[in-house]
Amino acid sequence: MKLYVNMMETICEEMLKELEPELDCCLCEQCRNDIIACALNNLPCRYVVTQAGGSISKADAMRIQHLTDVRTALIRAAQTVKESPRH
Numbered sequence: 001m002k003l004y005v006n007m008m009e010t011i012c013e014e015m016l017k018e019l020e021p022e023l024d025c026c027l028c029e030q031c032r033n034d035i036i037a038c039a040l041n042n043l044p045c046r047y048v049v050t051q052a053g054g055s056i057s058k059a060d061a062m063r064i065q066h067l068t069d070v071r072t073a074l075i076r077a078a079q080t081v082k083e084s085p086r087h
Helices: 007-022 029-040 051-061 064-083
Strands: none
Touching (some): 007 064
């Protein structure tokens, strides 16, 4: 049983949903996965083990600068995937 999680995955997934209307690219399952994976490769990991740790990490990740970094990474990743989609 997996006892740890990278909170950045959840944050990227949630923010990608918010960004969908702004992105001019395919958002099929393959492209979504590629966008998130590409963005995660350019963001710091935030591993937590407990739910309490997850809440603290998520609160920390919600700082304005951090959200801007996640948004920027997702937009850049979407552009990369748009140029070379694998679907």
